[in-house]
Amino acid sequence: MPTTSLPRGVAIIGAGMSKFGAFPEKNSRDLFVEAYKDLLASVEKGFDPRQIESFYLGNFSSDLFEHQAHMAPLLADAVGLTPIPAARVENACASGATALRQGVMAIASGMADAVLVGGAEKMTNLPTADVTDTLAAAADMAFEISAGFTFPGFYAAIATAYMAKYGMKPEHLMNVALKNHENGALNPNAQFGVTIQKWMEGRVAAALKKGKPAPTWQTVMDFLHDDSANPMVAWPLRLFDCSPITDGASALLLVPADRAKDYTDTPIYITGSGQASDSALHDRADLTALPAAQRAAAQAYQMAGVTARDIRIAEVHDCFTIAEVVATEDLGFFAPGEGYRAAEDGVTARDGAKPINTSGGLKSKGHPVGASGVAQAVEVFKQMRGQAGARQVSGDVPLALTHNVGATGSTCLVHIYERKD
Amino acid sequence: MPTTSLPRGVAIIGAGMSKFGAFPEKNSRDLFVEAYKDLLASVEKGFDPRQIESFYLGNFSSDLFEHQAHMAPLLADAVGLTPIPAARVENACASGATALRQGVMAIASGMADAVLVGGAEKMTNLPTADVTDTLAAAADMAFEISAGFTFPGFYAAIATAYMAKYGMKPEHLMNVALKNHENGALNPNAQFGVTIQKWMEGRVAAALKKGKPAPTWQTVMDFLHDDSANPMVAWPLRLFDCSPITDGASALLLVPADRAKDYTDTPIYITGSGQASDSALHDRADLTALPAAQRAAAQAYQMAGVTARDIRIAEVHDCFTIAEVVATEDLGFFAPGEGYRAAEDGVTARDGAKPINTSGGLKSKGHPVGASGVAQAVEVFKQMRGQAGARQVSGDVPLALTHNVGATGSTCLVHIYERKD
Numbered sequence: 001m002p003t004t005s006l007p008r009g010v011a012i013i014g015a016g017m018s019k020f021g022a023f024p025e026k027n028s029r030d031l032f033v034e035a036y037k038d039l040l041a042s043v044e045k046g047f048d049p050r051q052i053e054s055f056y057l058g059n060f061s062s063d064l065f066e067h068q069a070h071m072a073p074l075l076a077d078a079v080g081l082t083p084i085p086a087a088r089v090e091n092a093c094a095s096g097a098t099a100l101r102q103g104v105m106a107i108a109s110g111m112a113d114a115v116l117v118g119g120a121e122k123m124t125n126l127p128t129a130d131v132t133d134t135l136a137a138a139a140d141m142a143f144e145i146s147a148g149f150t151f152p153g154f155y156a157a158i159a160t161a162y163m164a165k166y167g168m169k170p171e172h173l174m175n176v177a178l179k180n181h182e183n184g185a186l187n188p189n190a191q192f193g194v195t196i197q198k199w200m201e202g203r204v205a206a207a208l209k210k211g212k213p214a215p216t217w218q219t220v221m222d223f224l225h226d227d228s229a230n231p232m233v234a235w236p237l238r239l240f241d242c243s244p245i246t247d248g249a250s251a252l253l254l255v256p257a258d259r260a261k262d263y264t265d266t267p268i269y270i271t272g273s274g275q276a277s278d279s280a281l282h283d284r285a286d287l288t289a290l291p292a293a294q295r296a297a298a299q300a301y302q303m304a305g306v307t308a309r310d311i312r313i314a315e316v317h318d319c320f321t322i323a324e325v326v327a328t329e330d331l332g333f334f335a336p337g338e339g340y341r342a343a344e345d346g347v348t349a350r351d352g353a354k355p356i357n358t359s360g361g362l363k364s365k366g367h368p369v370g371a372s373g374v375a376q377a378v379e380v381f382k383q384m385r386g387q388a389g390a391r392q393v394s395g396d397v398p399l400a401l402t403h404n405v406g407a408t409g410s411t412c413l414v415h416i417y418e419r420k421d
Numbered sequence: 422m423p424t425t426s427l428p429r430g431v432a433i434i435g436a437g438m439s440k441f442g443a444f445p446e447k448n449s450r451d452l453f454v455e456a457y458k459d460l461l462a463s464v465e466k467g468f469d470p471r472q473i474e475s476f477y478l479g480n481f482s483s484d485l486f487e488h489q490a491h492m493a494p495l496l497a498d499a500v501g502l503t504p505i506p507a508a509r510v511e512n513a514c515a516s517g518a519t520a521l522r523q524g525v526m527a528i529a530s531g532m533a534d535a536v537l538v539g540g541a542e543k544m545t546n547l548p549t550a551d552v553t554d555t556l557a558a559a560a561d562m563a564f565e566i567s568a569g570f571t572f573p574g575f576y577a578a579i580a581t582a583y584m585a586k587y588g589m590k591p592e593h594l595m596n597v598a599l600k601n602h603e604n605g606a607l608n609p610n611a612q613f614g615v616t617i618q619k620w621m622e623g624r625v626a627a628a629l630k631k632g633k634p635a636p637t638w639q640t641v642m643d644f645l646h647d648d649s650a651n652p653m654v655a656w657p658l659r660l661f662d663c664s665p666i667t668d669g670a671s672a673l674l675l676v677p678a679d680r681a682k683d684y685t686d687t688p689i690y691i692t693g694s695g696q697a698s699d700s701a702l703h704d705r706a707d708l709t710a711l712p713a714a715q716r717a718a719a720q721a722y723q724m725a726g727v728t729a730r731d732i733r734i735a736e737v738h739d740c741f742t743i744a745e746v747v748a749t750e751d752l753g754f755f756a757p758g759e760g761y762r763a764a765e766d767g768v769t770a771r772d773g774a775k776p777i778n779t780s781g782g783l784k785s786k787g788h789p790v791g792a793s794g795v796a797q798a799v800e801v802f803k804q805m806r807g808q809a810g811a812r813q814v815s816g817d818v819p820l821a822l823t824h825n826v827g828a829t830g831s832t833c834l835v836h837i838y839e840r841k842d
Contacts, residue, residue, distance in 0.1 A: 067485075091493060142489075278504055
């Protein structure tokens with residue numbers, strides 16, 4: 001895709017998602033139908049689905065999670081879109097944004113006039129060890145997993161490199177978790193609709209109810225430093241530094257910019273799209289930044305004709321707390337080594353100068369892998385239209401950004417969104 | 422994609438493939454590097470790979486076959502293309518053609534000026550029962566596989582429905598197998614480089630060598646009717662009605678038509694692309710045709726401005742012999758119920774009026790699932806340029822077609838190729 005402006009404007013006119021969480025009785029098909037219905041309901045002036053010309057689905061590994069491949073025509077059929085062309089796109093945890101990019105290209109190029117972009121993943125039916133093993137397939141099996149790495153280990157390596165270079169302490173990362181759970185507690189679709197403070201209070205109440213001695217945590221930071229409450233996963237990352245295992249689906253409806261107002265008074269325009277690949281983590285000189293994210297961001301900013309400073313809010317790929325810190329630097333929001341301080345100082349809070357992950361992020365909203373990249377766009381769509389309910393940021397949101405990472409940055413995508421009234 | 426002509430011409434300037442077969446010591450990465458090197462060597466005037474702007478990979482389920490997902494950036498890195506955007510596209514056995522279609526769209530729309538399209542699958546490392554189980558994930562697990570179907574059973578159902586409707590006998594299908602092995606025996610990259618006649622002679626020689634009584638087959642049809650030589654898999658389909666389990670990779674290089682002659686004197690133009698989805702087989706009224714193939718063909722013909730009659734050769738998706746018969750009818754080469762007679766009468770032979778699967782097809786060349794759709798284009802590229810060696814058809818090949826099917830037709834794609842001198 002050229003890094004200059006898109007040949008034709010692209011607008012999102014509808015966005016939807018299922019509730020994220022653990023739903024033993026639902027498969028990807030059920031979840032996607034929920035997201036699709038939510039999407040159709042979001043188009044105020046109505047939209048005849050028979051206008052949809054093609055469907056791109058972001059999905060990481062329904063193969064391993066559900067033993068069901070070839071998911072795109074199945075899901076198209078489930079929502080009544082047969083016989084349109086349907087294709088699954090896979091780029092690990094960046095599958096959703098990769099699907100979105102295909103949709104953006106199809107509209108921008110004039111190849112289609114209405115494209116459905118979806119994401120879905122059903123993860124919680126497998127035992128946790130098998131989920132870890134499945135997620136590991138997103139890394140380089142031959143040179144990384146065979147050496148003993150899993151994803152918490154990868155991001156722990158990134159965190160330790162970052163700590164060594166910039167002097168960050170493990171407790172700094174807890175600011176990211178606290179913030180994202182604060183936001184997620186206000187998102188009715190989030191997997192964890194509760195702050196860490198409430199979580200702690202719940203643990204105390206449960207202990208008292210069972211007649212056990214109440215834990216002695218005085219503050220939420222005490223709670224987060226308690227090995228029994230917040231166990232170490234891969235030093236320096238504890239349980240609350242990690243995003244959860246989640247079932248969920250998400251969906252977006254794209255049309256050409258010049259037709260968007262037929263369906264809604266407040267379309268959200270996609271004005272920038274960047275994507276880059278990289279070698280796997282084991283083959284990189286520096287672990288404290290993701291070059292593919294920097295490159296994707298540069299492309300997207302150039303295409304949209306904006307800078308990092310112009311972005312009002314962003315949803316970034318916080319699969320682990322350290323990933324959010326690095327992302328906010330890769331995107332140019334903060335200088336290298338300053339991202340963790342921005343989280344500490346409240347700059348990235350919902351009422352801060354640069355709100356990050358108002359949805360709760362992967363950390364609290366949940367991370368159904370293939371759905372996450374598309375769900376990021378659902379959040380900015382809602383925030384930009386003033387429809388984010390209790391977690392709505394104050395003031396206008398004329399420009400927003402989403403940042404989606406595959407594995408440890410072998411794939412990165414950045415998209416930029418604009419509201420033009 | 423509009424069904425009118427493409428907004429910008431698309432040309433293939435290079436095509437390559439690995440040898441297809443069973444290679445215990447090679448993984449998808451090794452196989453794709455072979456295909457990519459073969460591709461680069463095919464561009465007579467040379468091509469600087471640094472011009473490649475994006476990469477689409479067709480792959481069915483490296484997840485289940487190799488426990489390796491996120492294959493697109495890994496393969497891009499293996500051939501030195503980091504940091505270009507890379508994406509895996511999955512549509513079961515039509516993954517290859519789906520990847521090709523994304524490449525065609527990227528060039529035709531002006532979104533890119535050089536796109537690498539690849540296909541890869543590494544299947545033979547799993548036990549056969551696990552391969553069958555993995556392939557089953559391409560069907561509808563909830564409503565088909567749970568009822569006891571596997572792919573030989575699906576295509577056996579199609580064959581019996583076809584026999585009941587049109588009076589075909591099981592032995593008619595053997596004409597397809599005989600022809601495709603005749604062709605594959607002339608293809609140095611084919612998994613089975615041997616005719617069924619030679620195969621039979623080899624079995625006789627082996628028996629005599631071991632001092633056992635020689636089999637009493639008088640003709641190759643005796644051999645094909647012998648339950649020990651050609652066992653029943655799912656009535657009426659026998660072993661030689663089924664395509665094999667294969668390791669392999671394939672690759673194509675696409676550029677805008679108006680730049681193609683910078684790299685080769687004989688580019689091959691892609692002038693038509695069609696794709697359709699369908700409900701799974703259990704949900705269709707008629708089993709004797711694939712509506713998605715008919716629809717994809719109609720789109721591709723309209724876009725290219727040609728008819729079935731104009732097509733000189735075609736590579737069709739012969740995962741089973743009956744699939745080739747049905748394909749030749751769905752594509753409009755023969756009337757419904759006439760496809761099996763065309764095979765019997767030699768019309769589809771290499772020296773017939775409508776040569777089908779000169780490469781040997783999936784049946785004899787092999788069927789590394791995600792690579793097959795791209796390898797079909799490799800074959801027509803070679804035939805149209807007069808570079809198909811011993812299996813070269815006589816006379817010019819100004820127009821050719823490829824037909825790639827996912828599962829039992831939940832996905833179908835058709836592409837049309839033109840040589841313009």
